[in-house]
Amino acid sequence: MLDLIIRGGDVVTPQGVVRCDVGIAGETIAAVAAPGALSESSAKRMIDAIGHVVMPGGIDPHVHLHHVWIMPDGTPLITAGPEQVGRAALHGGTTTFIDFAYWREGASARQAIETRDKDFVGKSPCDWAYHIMLHSEPPPEFSGQLAEAIQAGYPTLKIFTTNILPSRSGRMIDFGDIWEAFQVLAKAGGLGVIHAEDNDIVMHMYAKLIREGRVGFEHLAEAHNQLSEDLSFRRVLRLAESVPGTALYMMHISAATGVAAVAEARRKGLPVYGETLHQYTIYSAEDYKRPNGQIYHTYPSLKSEQDRQALWDGMLAGSIHTIATDELCCTLKDKTAGNRIDNTTGGNSGVEPRLAVMYTEMVVRRGYSLARYVDLVSSNAAKIMGLYPRKGAIAAGSDADITIMDPTRRGKVRAADLHETDYTPWEGHDIFAWPVMTILRGKIMVDNGEYLASPNDGRYLKRKIPAEILNGAAL
Numbered sequence: 001m002l003d004l005i006i007r008g009g010d011v012v013t014p015q016g017v018v019r020c021d022v023g024i025a026g027e028t029i030a031a032v033a034a035p036g037a038l039s040e041s042s043a044k045r046m047i048d049a050i051g052h053v054v055m056p057g058g059i060d061p062h063v064h065l066h067h068v069w070i071m072p073d074g075t076p077l078i079t080a081g082p083e084q085v086g087r088a089a090l091h092g093g094t095t096t097f098i099d100f101a102y103w104r105e106g107a108s109a110r111q112a113i114e115t116r117d118k119d120f121v122g123k124s125p126c127d128w129a130y131h132i133m134l135h136s137e138p139p140p141e142f143s144g145q146l147a148e149a150i151q152a153g154y155p156t157l158k159i160f161t162t163n164i165l166p167s168r169s170g171r172m173i174d175f176g177d178i179w180e181a182f183q184v185l186a187k188a189g190g191l192g193v194i195h196a197e198d199n200d201i202v203m204h205m206y207a208k209l210i211r212e213g214r215v216g217f218e219h220l221a222e223a224h225n226q227l228s229e230d231l232s233f234r235r236v237l238r239l240a241e242s243v244p245g246t247a248l249y250m251m252h253i254s255a256a257t258g259v260a261a262v263a264e265a266r267r268k269g270l271p272v273y274g275e276t277l278h279q280y281t282i283y284s285a286e287d288y289k290r291p292n293g294q295i296y297h298t299y300p301s302l303k304s305e306q307d308r309q310a311l312w313d314g315m316l317a318g319s320i321h322t323i324a325t326d327e328l329c330c331t332l333k334d335k336t337a338g339n340r341i342d343n344t345t346g347g348n349s350g351v352e353p354r355l356a357v358m359y360t361e362m363v364v365r366r367g368y369s370l371a372r373y374v375d376l377v378s379s380n381a382a383k384i385m386g387l388y389p390r391k392g393a394i395a396a397g398s399d400a401d402i403t404i405m406d407p408t409r410r411g412k413v414r415a416a417d418l419h420e421t422d423y424t425p426w427e428g429h430d431i432f433a434w435p436v437m438t439i440l441r442g443k444i445m446v447d448n449g450e451y452l453a454s455p456n457d458g459r460y461l462k463r464k465i466p467a468e469i470l471n472g473a474a475l
């Protein structure tokens with residue numbers, strides 16, 4: 001007995017785009033069948049998807065929800081949590097996101113996860129997972145605990161090579177500890193997820209820009225620059241190469257130098273994967289000069305027009321595999337409270353329009369196939385992060401996470417139409433598609449703009465990184 005049949009859509013399956021029907025029983029996909037092959041009388045509800053694109057729910061592998069940010073006046077800002085951001089994500093066709101659990105000094109990896117669960121359990125309408133985020137001064141027992149966490153279904157470790165801002169400490173991990181972590185990851189089947197910037201170059205540039213009085217945020221690309229990305233990516237990748245079996249996911253690539261470093265590592269056969277952010281693909285450092293230019297920023301920084309083009313080239317050449325948001329959802333007032341190179345709020349508000357904006361940019365403007373688009377916004381993240389084929393696939397046995405996209409929809413992104421916050425960096429951006437239905441594990445979460453989800457609907461996703469991702473440059 002089927003609960004739902006999605007009839008007649010252009011379904012993006014792992015084998016390609018097929019006009020067919022999708023049958024859902026309970027939380028999973030029961031059948032992908034020729035049009036009309038699933039008996040209408042067998043289903044509780046029939047959804048007509050003729051003329052629509054039926055794709056796996058979007059996966060955002062890099063978000064920061066209910067995240068503490070210190071404002072310029074020293075007060076903590078707690079960003080929007082999973083209930084608010086999850087609602088926006090579902091409206092935009094994204095069903096799963098991966099956030100971070102902060103493994104701080106004095107606590108165990110297990111405690112880090114349990115602490116973070118308090119922000120999510122019963123509060124997230126989307127399915128979710130965490131990367132464990134290591135902070136400086138890892139405890140002596142961190143190797144053993146990391147191996148246990150990987151076995152327990154928490155197989156990704158976030159590592160920073162910089163403190164990002166001069167006023168911050170406690171993020172950067174020194175290379176000895178990273179080396180140690182890579183040895184554990186390689187042995188236990190984990191994946192390093194890396195924020196790589198060269199701390200010496202970044203801090204040198206902060207000192208120099210401050211000395212010269214060039215402290216406005218429009219100079220952020222000079223502090224978080226291409227050379228920093230070049231040096232840090234290559235140093236991290238060289239370290240990984242020295243520990244056979246180390247698999248890495250390079251987060252928010254922003255510069256041509258980062259793309260080139262990942263491409264070179266992959267040419268050597270190393271298991272290295274690249275992420276960029278949707279605003280890095282469309283905006284450049286020139287956009288900092290626009291009114292409220294901080295809204296386009298997240299760390300590292302927007303770069304030049306040539307860098308932006310290199311990100312697109314990297315997508316085609318296979319050195320960039322995912323488009324994430326680095327979501328950090330706050331109000332316009334909070335996002336623009338800082339206006340200096342050393343106090344501008346990071347993160348992006350963009351989880352809701354990500355699928356539609358990227359559909360427009362990839363499929364409509366650049367002629368990408370639907371399959372490649374879906375890889376970049378959903379399937380590749382599932383594969384790399386150990387969620388595939390449960391997530392990121394429309395196939396029998398997969399979770400019934402499905403977004404039905406109307407490709408005849410024309411419009412512009414307006415913050416007032418979104419469910420995220422009071423601004424969007426995509427204001428006025430063309431959209432040539434928008435989801436008309438979002439389904440999570442068989443439940444219709446959004447039906448033509450009507451929100452039907454509950455904060456109890458989301459579930460934590462334990463993960464295991466597959467051997468083909470760990471063993472060499474897959475994808």
Ligand SMILES: [Zn+2]
Nearest residue numbers: 062063064326
């Ligand atoms: Zn981030």
